[in-house]
Amino acid sequence: MALDSKTDTKPQQFKVVGTRPLRPDGIDKVTGRARFGADMSAPGMLVGLVLRSPHPHARIRSIDTSAAEALTGVHAVVTRADFGPPSDPGVADVLDNCMAGDNALYDGHAVAAVAAISGKVARQALKLIKVDYQPLPHVTDVDAAMAPDAPALHEGRADETVPAGMSPNVMARHEFGHGDIDAGLSQADRVLERTYRTEATHQGYIEPHACLATMNADGQADLWCCTQGHYMVRNTCAAILGIEQGQLRVTASEIGGGFGGKTTVFLEPVALKLSQKSGRPVKMVMSRSEVLRATGPTASSSIDVRIGMTRDGRITAGFAELRYQGGAYPGSPVDMGSMSAFAPYDLENVRTVGFDVVTNRPKQAAYRAPGAPMAAFAVESAIDELARGFGLDPLEVRLKNAAREGTRASYGPTYPAIGLEATLRTAKDHPHWSAPLGPNQGRGVACGFWFNFGGDTCVSLNITPDGTVTLSEGNPDIGGSRASMSMMAAEELGIPYDRVRTVIADTGSLGQNEVTDGSRVTFAVGLATIEAARAAKREMCKRAAQVWGIDEDAVIWEDGAARPAGPNAGQHPPMSLAEIAAIASNTGGPIAGHFEVNAEGAGVSFATHMVDTEVDPDTGAVKILRYTVFQDAGKAVHPSYVEGQFQGGAVQGIGWALNEAYIYGEDGILQNPGFLDYRIPVASDLPMIDTVILEIPNPGHPYGVRGVGETSIVPPLAAVANSVSDAAGVRMTSLPMSPPKLLAAIRSGQS
């Protein structure tokens, strides 16, 4: 829908938005009182555990659960045989990932589950389940999976976009772009061709997946779980279990991180089925090893880039072929990688081709700007190498080619007002850019882009009799969004922030809400909050008009009170929100505002990152010395949490660039399913992460807000690689740049 207010891009004066109030859930979270997924229990609760495949690929000939069922204390055992075909074929892969059907497709794939009176009994029961596996050949590498003779996971499932003759593991082909690549390359002074590789990384949220399910024989069910979208959980579980959506009430717990990884279900349908079968509430909590073996890492990638540049830094053509493996099922984010690869640039000739490939790995799940960081790593590395090769300033080269308002994006649309150029100019003027570097130190920059999403959103805003405001939204608060919603409601209503309390409603309390993804919440839920507040204001003006005996069009809302619109409306003292609320019962009943929308106009977001590194030439160790993020936030509602998103994304990107990787052996078994060897950055690895918030208003939001959560992970892979390449004197084209890999490159460069 189009909102009149959306086109209003003139600078606005804010009273609450842009300040830094304390978050409403702060005390609960610093005292340990906040309840996360695993913190809930129910009377009579059983403990559910999952049996997982020890093979990367195997036919399941049979499963004998009789001994487990006979064990005292075991109340239910489920296998795929307990699930019928889903009522929506769109969730068939999700079900198969939650509980394997004919084949186990990766190390860690769920094959059975038990519910018992304790974890101890459940563990004993798992050992009593006999699975007869017939091991099958496996493949975990994306390029190996694309070989014609590779072991096939899903013969015959490729869609119509895949050319004949390709490996049966290629599920889809995507193509974007415009212009003539060959003609463009012929105008270049140099054409660079490189292949880049990135490894799969995990979202690495500290809270493992957890849920507590109760399902009755009549199909009514309740579910408590940590998720980025409880409405998605409801709809998916209902489809898998063949029950009505309205019969399943899902309550979102506090969520201990998600980063995209909690935008699908793993345990929830299994817990509901165990509960149904046992007639008892069932709680399931994953171990860290289960999280790493069986929940979504992101795709690994192999990307060929061909870019032509003139000696003065103009990109004449850009081409990339992107190959992403997304684990055992179709749906790697190669489409978004292909769309975003060249999105920061204004190019006459640009084309990307992406291949979605399946392998014997866990089904990938979204990870912060899914698909984009790998693509940006490839393109931003190539641009950096070309710029440095010509002796040009890498920021200048990016400025010269930067997309602006009116640029036709490589993936199709024409940009409205965007902030890329502002981030580049600010970076160039920042003291970081001109600070001196020491020996073995280097500096790198890179740009990043993310689309940002809108989507289905409902908000309900209620005025209490004492004049406070309660706001119900349907998206879990993953990083301070309750504060932002309260702020936007307070801004719109003209009341203090602490008069608004925002709660996350369960699925019985609001309509459909899209998951917390695509950096959509501050934008879309914010937009709906503002519109809900406006609806409440209209109602309050009406009540005031009624009291004053004047026409409701003659009342306006200003500074938290209804006022006569002008002298012709008569002399009436303003009626505050609290005064109107106090007499609501006598003027027509309770006052509320609500808004339901499929929000559009999210407004794309750009960032430029700058990083200094020091390389130990004798060990290949990399130290991050200094890091600065420049990103367009449209309008920063709560700047502290905007900075937090910038910093968090940058550090996740640093991890991806340096030390995080899924490591598979020849046997197809994940070798590092723990935080010991899946190495996310620790506090001592890092300096402070400086941030510069730019505010180029999004014309699609009443306050100009853009999503900020995801863009920040797009540039760091390339920025760190460019910095390390500068420091080490060798070009690094493969991530992670672990010390053994970097040292080998340095030593082969020396010899």
Next chain:
Amino acid sequence: MQYLSPTTIDDAIRLLSSQSGDCKVLAGGTDLLVRMRSGFAEPDSILDIKRIDELRRISRDAGGWRIGAAVSGAEMGEHADLVADWPGVVEAVNLIGSTQIQGRATMAGNLCNASPAADSVPAMIAAGAVARIAGQDGLRDIPVADVPTGPGKTCLSPGEFVTSIWLPSRPERSGDAYLRFIPRTEMDIAVVGCAVALTLDAGGTCTAARVSLGAVAPTAILVDAAADTLIGTTVDDTALDALARACSDAARPIADKRGTVEFRVHVAGVLAKRAAIIAKTRAGGAS
């Protein structure tokens, strides 16, 4: 599973020898509980030695130091006199895991876990440390270097456990140092570790040295050839280069998820050099 917590060494020996099934000795527990959690260890009983007072002490013994098997890394790091004598050993112990791990992990446990990558073991070997082992036949002392016999394996017989580690008295003008390489700055297992302990004469010439490497063989190794490159020199650049070569030559690592053979071989030399410089400085040598 049964939990046993004797308060004397004699009771511990008696309990240990009378257990019919698999009984594991619990010191800090930072390895044992992880192995139990991941299903690699399923003991029938656990014998907690932390309630035995004399195993919780750091004391002077025969000019050196006796460190009880239940003393945590944090307690060692807070013992100023011990740190002054054996800074390399203490820093090696203190490198094991996080602050939280330091609150529990023990040097004896690190030894008995018998990981080839154990941080404290090369440092103890370089220091010439001796483990005291208790069993039904009484106490016996054996060099730390002889305790691990392979990954996860020790020379201890069933019914035996380490009660303490003895560090010898530190000769005049001596210093020790331990360095390890890890991908991050904390929280990783050593990809390579190297300890150097050396003694200088009044003129700054090295008169004695012991060099030990970790994570480059099935157990931590004492590299005599590396020590020989230092003895008789002033630990100058030529000697350090020879030391690095000797350590790289002695390294027989495997390639695994933490590092390649080439990386470990090269970095063994790099760390040896850097550790020797620190040890020399601690011994009062000119830098």
Next chain:
Amino acid sequence: MSKIHVTTTINGDPVEYLCDAEETLLDVLRDHLGLTGSKEGCGTGDCGACSVTVDGRLVCSCLMLGAEAAGREIGTIEGMAKGDQLHPLQQKFIEHAALQCGICTPGILVAAKSLLDHNPDPSEEETRYWLAGNLCRCTGYDKIIRAVLDAAKDMREAS
């Protein structure tokens, strides 16, 4: 196998419980005593979300048996505030926006308090190394470190 009867002190209160020999202190806190502020992020001592103090010493409660707690003084996040008075660290974490999702926060607060008990004036580097065993995936640690250093400063000035 019969359960073990343990008498201990948690956050100053006398506590008794029964536990299996293999249950960790974290299992006991969360599953038997309802003290769910300590979190399990890994169960292997790699994330620090279950940090508690035992006789004043910082440890991972997932790496300690419940049976070992007998006679000890255990401190958890639930004991950090005094009544309705937040500890300065808790207050600073809210003020600095040093938490996003909040799952690592209890463990980091317990660890940070332990740091300031040992060292009232830590440098940034000391703080980063002390907290290296507490993983946070949301914040990049920046605001956490600032909150700890700011709390330390206020506490020094107040004492």
